[in-house]
Amino acid sequence: MTRQLSPTDEPVRLMVCTTCRAPGMPSDDPARPGARLHAALEDRLARDPDLAGRIAIEPVECLSVCKRPCTVAVSGPDRWTYVYGDLDAEHSADTILAGIGLYAETADGIVPWRQRPTEFKKGVVARIPPMKTGDA
Amino acid sequence: MTRQLSPTDEPVRLMVCTTCRAPGMPSDDPARPGARLHAALEDRLARDPDLAGRIAIEPVECLSVCKRPCTVAVSGPDRWTYVYGDLDAEHSADTILAGIGLYAETADGIVPWRQRPTEFKKGVVARIPPMKTGDA
Numbered sequence: 001m002t003r004q005l006s007p008t009d010e011p012v013r014l015m016v017c018t019t020c021r022a023p024g025m026p027s028d029d030p031a032r033p034g035a036r037l038h039a040a041l042e043d044r045l046a047r048d049p050d051l052a053g054r055i056a057i058e059p060v061e062c063l064s065v066c067k068r069p070c071t072v073a074v075s076g077p078d079r080w081t082y083v084y085g086d087l088d089a090e091h092s093a094d095t096i097l098a099g100i101g102l103y104a105e106t107a108d109g110i111v112p113w114r115q116r117p118t119e120f121k122k123g124v125v126a127r128i129p130p131m132k133t134g135d136a
Numbered sequence: 137m138t139r140q141l142s143p144t145d146e147p148v149r150l151m152v153c154t155t156c157r158a159p160g161m162p163s164d165d166p167a168r169p170g171a172r173l174h175a176a177l178e179d180r181l182a183r184d185p186d187l188a189g190r191i192a193i194e195p196v197e198c199l200s201v202c203k204r205p206c207t208v209a210v211s212g213p214d215r216w217t218y219v220y221g222d223l224d225a226e227h228s229a230d231t232i233l234a235g236i237g238l239y240a241e242t243a244d245g246i247v248p249w250r251q252r253p254t255e256f257k258k259g260v261v262a263r264i265p266p267m268k269t270g271d272a
Contacts, residue, residue: 064261065261128199128219
């Protein structure tokens with residue numbers, strides 16, 4: 001199928017909760033799954049120059065989805081914002097970047113359901129509409 | 137205590153999911169709890185001219201928090217965005233508006249924990265950081 005062109009050259013924001021931790025893990029453990037997922041995403045993105053120009057990874061201290069680690073959120077100009085949970089620190093990075101790559105190619109952030117990674121279908125925590133046209 | 141002044145005259149956005157429904161409720165029932173909550177919020181806000189100038193209510197078809205009805209989200213310039221669930225269509229409107237009023241008075245959207253309504257403390261679904269200064 002023909003992919004939509006991005007309406008803007010501005011990268012989308014992929015926010016990664018670095019404080020997400022497994023149930024029972026000590027809060028002072030530096031190897032939190034969220035931090036490991038963030039590192040894995042940075043590593044994978046650095047190896048893909050095309051995708052790296054379209055996604056800006058941003059570490060965040062707590063997205064307040066503490067019961068469903070690991071967690072990411074994605075937003076972009078004129079697009080719906082999505083929050084995803086239940087992601088795996090070790091195995092989700094490639095899937096996340098593929099899904100966010102599809103998001104970056106949409107005008108409104110809504111990727112057709114069938115194209116969404118299973119992890120995104122099952123892990124959606126919330127979505128938030130973009131500002132209306134004419135808003136600040 | 138002295139309240140912070142709002143950093144901007146622009147109202148904050150209170151997005152209300154109008155499609156939220158109770159478990160087992162028929163999907164074609166027009167009296168969805170989300171729609172009733174939206175109506176209650178509009179009604180209460182219309183009676184409070186001061187608050188009405190600081191909060192703009194926006195109905196949304198699905199915030200994708202379907203397991204925790206009713207649901208709202210709040211965002212504003214330079215502020216963290218918050219999503220709240222488990223809200224009651226009949227009894228939460230005043231509490232929501234009071235909580236969002238406090239949010240509107242902050243510069244960054246972060247209301248001190250002790251001031252937050254219990255419904256917000258227990259019902260937080262996610263939070264998303266504002267764009268960094270200098271971003272679009």
